[in-house]
Amino acid sequence: MKVALFVPCYVDQFYPKAAIATLELLEKLGCEVHYPKNQTCCGQPMANSGYEHLTSGCNSLFIDNFSGYDYIVCPSGSCTLHIKEHLHAHDNEDMATEIRKRVFELTEFLVDILKIDILDATFPYRVGLHQSCHGLRGLRISQMSELVAPAFSKPAQLLNLVRGLELVPLSRADDCCGFGGTFCVVEEAVSSKMGKDRVDDHIEHGAQYITSADLSCLMHLEGILRRQNSDVKVIHVAEILNNSI
Amino acid sequence: MSSTATKDHAELAAIFNRDEPRVDWHDETLWWVRAKRDIAAQKLPEWELLRETASQIKNNVLSNLSSYLEQFEANAIKNGAIVHWAANAEEHNQIIHKLLSERGINRMVKSKSMLTEECHLNEFLAQRGVDVIDSDLGERIVQLAGEPPSHIVLPCIHKKKEEIGDIFHEHLGSAKGESDPKILTETARQHLREVFLTRRAALTGVNFAIAETGEFVICTNEGNADMGAHLAEIHIASMGMEKIIPERKHLGVFLRLLTRSATGQPITTYSSHFAKPQDGKEVHIVIVDNGRSIQLGREDFRNSLKCIRCGACMNTCPVYRKSGGHSYHTAVAGPIGSILAPNLDMKKYADLPFASTLCGSCSNVCPVKIDIHDQLYKWRQVIVQAGYTPTAKTIAMKGMAFTLASPALYRAAGKMGRLTFKYAPFAVNNGANPWYKHREMPKAPEQSFGEWYAKRKEQKK
Numbered sequence: 001m002k003v004a005l006f007v008p009c010y011v012d013q014f015y016p017k018a019a020i021a022t023l024e025l026l027e028k029l030g031c032e033v034h035y036p037k038n039q040t041c042c043g044q045p046m047a048n049s050g051y052e053h054l055t056s057g058c059n060s061l062f063i064d065n066f067s068g069y070d071y072i073v074c075p076s077g078s079c080t081l082h083i084k085e086h087l088h089a090h091d092n093e094d095m096a097t098e099i100r101k102r103v104f105e106l107t108e109f110l111v112d113i114l115k116i117d118i119l120d121a122t123f124p125y126r127v128g129l130h131q132s133c134h135g136l137r138g139l140r141i142s143q144m145s146e147l148v149a150p151a152f153s154k155p156a157q158l159l160n161l162v163r164g165l166e167l168v169p170l171s172r173a174d175d176c177c178g179f180g181g182t183f184c185v186v187e188e189a190v191s192s193k194m195g196k197d198r199v200d201d202h203i204e205h206g207a208q209y210i211t212s213a214d215l216s217c218l219m220h221l222e223g224i225l226r227r228q229n230s231d232v233k234v235i236h237v238a239e240i241l242n243n244s245i
Numbered sequence: 246m247s248s249t250a251t252k253d254h255a256e257l258a259a260i261f262n263r264d265e266p267r268v269d270w271h272d273e274t275l276w277w278v279r280a281k282r283d284i285a286a287q288k289l290p291e292w293e294l295l296r297e298t299a300s301q302i303k304n305n306v307l308s309n310l311s312s313y314l315e316q317f318e319a320n321a322i323k324n325g326a327i328v329h330w331a332a333n334a335e336e337h338n339q340i341i342h343k344l345l346s347e348r349g350i351n352r353m354v355k356s357k358s359m360l361t362e363e364c365h366l367n368e369f370l371a372q373r374g375v376d377v378i379d380s381d382l383g384e385r386i387v388q389l390a391g392e393p394p395s396h397i398v399l400p401c402i403h404k405k406k407e408e409i410g411d412i413f414h415e416h417l418g419s420a421k422g423e424s425d426p427k428i429l430t431e432t433a434r435q436h437l438r439e440v441f442l443t444r445r446a447a448l449t450g451v452n453f454a455i456a457e458t459g460e461f462v463i464c465t466n467e468g469n470a471d472m473g474a475h476l477a478e479i480h481i482a483s484m485g486m487e488k489i490i491p492e493r494k495h496l497g498v499f500l501r502l503l504t505r506s507a508t509g510q511p512i513t514t515y516s517s518h519f520a521k522p523q524d525g526k527e528v529h530i531v532i533v534d535n536g537r538s539i540q541l542g543r544e545d546f547r548n549s550l551k552c553i554r555c556g557a558c559m560n561t562c563p564v565y566r567k568s569g570g571h572s573y574h575t576a577v578a579g580p581i582g583s584i585l586a587p588n589l590d591m592k593k594y595a596d597l598p599f600a601s602t603l604c605g606s607c608s609n610v611c612p613v614k615i616d617i618h619d620q621l622y623k624w625r626q627v628i629v630q631a632g633y634t635p636t637a638k639t640i641a642m643k644g645m646a647f648t649l650a651s652p653a654l655y656r657a658a659g660k661m662g663r664l665t666f667k668y669a670p671f672a673v674n675n676g677a678n679p680w681y682k683h684r685e686m687p688k689a690p691e692q693s694f695g696e697w698y699a700k701r702k703e704q705k706k
Contacts, residue, residue: 007694009649013659014687016694023698035698038652046649048603048622050629051642057650137605145283146561146609148292172276176563180602185679187600189259192683193268193567194602223684 003031004069006103008079008215009041015215018236022075022106025242029114031073036065044082048181052086059087063095071113072103075238077135077213080105084139106238107213108141111154117161123240124164128207129156130198130221131174132214141213145174155213155237162240168205175201179220195224203232210234253596258568272566274402279560281509282610289501299498300614303551306489307541313456313489314532320459324520326528334364337533341366341448341481342373344529348479350375350446356463356470357381358450359397359554360483360533362576363589366448377448378440380469382433389416395570397577398507398556403569437469447473451484451530452553453499457492460520461530464503464513471517479527482519486532487550499553502612506555540588545623549584551613558607558617564600573597580607584620587628595633598624656695663689 003026007019026033042062043055062083066072074080083103089096110116131153135141142153159165178184178194185191199221202210210225210232212218218234225232252260262268286292306313318328331337337360345353353370355361355377367377367388379388383400387393389412394400401409410424419432449470453462461482463470474480490496504510522528541547559565559579570578575586575594583597598621607617628634648654665672666689674681692700 009655009659012694013663014690016690016692016697019694020697035695037695037699040652040655041649043646043649046642046646048625049638049642050599050625050634051639051646052626053630054642054646057646061650061652133602133604133606137609144606144609146606148286148289174606176602176604176606178563178602180604183599183602187255187258187564187568188679188682189255189262190564190567190600191602193262193265194563195684197272197567219687220684222687223680226685227683 001031002070003033004066004072005033005035006039006042006066006072006074006079006083007035008074008076010219011075011215014219015236018075018215018238021236021238021242022073025238026073028242029110029116031114034069039065042079042082043086044079045181047082047086055086056089059089059096060092062087063089063092063099066099066103067095069102071109072099073106073109074103075106075213075236076215077105077132077139077141078216081134081138105135105139105141105213107135107155107158108139110158110241116158119158119161119241121161121241121243122163123243125208126166126168126206127159127209127211127240128168128170128202128205129153129159130177130202130210130212130214130217131155132212132217133174133176135213136174142174155211158241159211159237162243165240168202168207170201170205172198172201177217177220179217181216184220191220192224195220199224199228199230199232203230207232209240211237211240213237252574254568254572254574254600255596257572257574258564258600261569261572262567268567270405271403271569272563275560275566278399278508279557279610282506282557282560283509285505285509285511289505295498295502296612296614299502299553299612300551302490302495302498303613304548306491307487307547307550310486310489310541313491314486316456317454317459317489318532320457321461321530322459324459324528325522326459326520326530329529329531331531331533331535333535334533337364337483337531337535338366338369340531341483342370342375344479344481345370345375345446346373348445350479352376352378352444353446353448354378354380354440354444354473354477355448356450356465356473357384357400358448358483359394359577360450360485360535361448362394364483364533364535366483378437378444380437380440380467380473381465382430382467382469385433385437386412389413393571393576395578396556396559397554397579398559403571437472441472441476444473444476445478446481447477447479448481448483449474451482451488452503453490453496454484454488454530455491455493455496456489458520460493460518461488462496462500462516462518464500464516466510466514468515471515474519475523477526479529480519480522481529481531483531483533486534486537487552503553503555506557506610506612536589540585543588545627546584546588546620548615549581549588549617549620551615552581552585553613555612557610557612561606561610562601563604563606564602568600573600580617580621581615584615584617584624587624591628591631592633595628598622598628656693659693663693
């Protein structure tokens with residue numbers, strides 16, 4: 001199985017450990033993983049700011065980098081969703097369509113494609129799971145609380161395979177953290193308040209780590225935790241699933 | 246409203262956030278309503294089917310609106326009502342003023358109608374010497390406070406009971422410092438009872454207008470629409486033209502959804518049907534367009550007209566809960582308001598589609614399945630294309646798009662960024678950086694993943 005690793009730009013630059021964990025985890029599970037080296041960004045920062053018309057350069061670069069793989073796997077629900085919903089190319093729409101079908105967020109890939117039900121991983125801590133909205137309501141990697149429908153959570157299902165890990169319950173299991181891309185600076189006051197309230201929920205329930213399938217949310221929550229000099233840390237779900245002591 | 250006229254959502258939200266305990270109180274109050282909605286919805290196994298059915302009925306209405314409106318008009322006339330058509334807010338206000346002045350009426354009681362807020366009817370009539378009293382308790386409170394409603398279902402949700410006590414003390418003569426909700430409500434009841442008994446004209450909104458029968462339905466918890474309409478000589482019902490449903494049998498779908506979504510109640514206390522005027526009295530229906538036919542023509546945004554004004558999207562919206570309804574500076578606040586308002590004035594409301602994280606909760610609580618967060622995204626594109634964004638932002642976005650389209654430029658910029666973080670943190674950790682105000686910047690690692698991967702590949706050879 002030929003898998004291309006799609007590493008979001010900010011993960012590449014600021015959180016390489018999460019990308020390394022994703023790569024190692026996929027290799028451990030038997031995938032032949034390639035990292036197309038000329039990848040940059042999915043284009044979401046421009047598109048969500050109202051400048052989708054400026055993303056054609058990113059789109060063609062993405063298609064150049066990610067054509068010809070069985071699957072494209074990304075440790076971010078948000079960037080995956082952007083590709084799934086917005087990757088288009090005037091001169092290469094067939095390939096764009098193909099890529100939109102083959103791109104997967106990491107936890108959905110592990111559950112739906114690799115069908116992982118045992119995992120050699122240990123993480124002896126109390127962990128709060130932050131559901132990123134794009135993974136949750138966009139990709140539906142978990143069931144959202146708004147719907148009257150059976151509950152499930154692909155990231156939680158995987159985390160429950162990890163030895164020693166205890167998932168803590170939360171008062172508001174899927175309230176948005178307030179990152180929101182450029183929202184986090186344009187609407188700084190509301191964004192920070194939303195982040196503070198999410199962090200408080202995890203801390204009140206005794207979490208030692210906050211994890212998520214999206215580092216953009218975690219980057220925002222980490223900024224708040226570090227400003228509070230909190231001992232609680234953020235960690236990408238791939239780093240937990242790849243953790244064997 | 247003058248103080249808010251020049252400020253955008255972000256600025257108004259920042260002002261609201263200066264009082265953090267108040268933000269917490271506001272957030273928790275609305276979350277409590279959202280939680281009540283969840284409990285009510287969970288009790289109905291057919292909830293998602295109901296939403297889908299309501300959505301499809303409304304899609305049918307929007308696709309056949311002109312014929313349903315004509316059918317409704319014909320049946321309403323048969324029932325003895327008088328139907329007026331208003332192309333815009335100005336015409337709506339003039340029609341109502343004319344109806345009142347022709348009859349020498351200068352005092353009117355009005356139950357909740359967001360349409361009249363949208364049309365600024367109260368101000369229009371006040372300037373012409375007509376006194377309007379809002380009879381919905383929440384609306385009466387904000388009216389006495391000289392404020393617009395901050396929520397379409399819970400107009401005074403931003404006010405604490407102590408503040409309401411002060412307002413009632415000043416205007417209705419309740420005891421100073423009295424904040425017991427029971428006593429305050431009784432004070433309002435006595436005050437409004439006198440109003441109901443003495444007003445010759447009553448204005449109400451319309452929740453549902455049934456094409457098949459020409460009747461209309463008004464939902465209230467206080468019975469105030471009924472009190473006003475039954476006692477007055479003339480009942481004026483203002484309705485947005487999208488309020489149509491085809492047949493009476495469809496009503497059950499909407500009544501089951503409306504209040505469960507709004508407040509978690511199984512049904513409104515009063516769901517009143519109005520068809521024929523009482524002997525010697527008049528019923529007038531004013532059907533208002535005010536931009537709705539333009540919205541109907543916008544393919545990406547037309548289904549915003551499915552809205553039944555339950556307010557569930559506001560209660561669930563974390564941005565609404567933490568910024569308050571007034572920060573949206575429009576009659577209908579929150580997510581639904583942010584996709585309706587740019588249709589009325591794109592320049593004035595250019596900020597609203599950006600007052601969202603696109604979390605998608607709104608679209609999924611919506612009882613008629615409006616794709617609210619997708620429309621917010623689409624409005625952003627329209628607003629940028631129309632040129633209503635700051636030039637600096639456009640320049641920054643062009644630079645970003647140019648850099649990210651080139652792997653070499655991207656690597657250089659990434660490296661430079663990380664070096665800046667590491668060796669010149671003061672360049673980013675300062676007051677000019679909005680991120681840094683309440684959050685630390687991420688720590689810059691020694692190498693990017695791309696650099697690490699290239700080295701690993703080298704070692705593996």
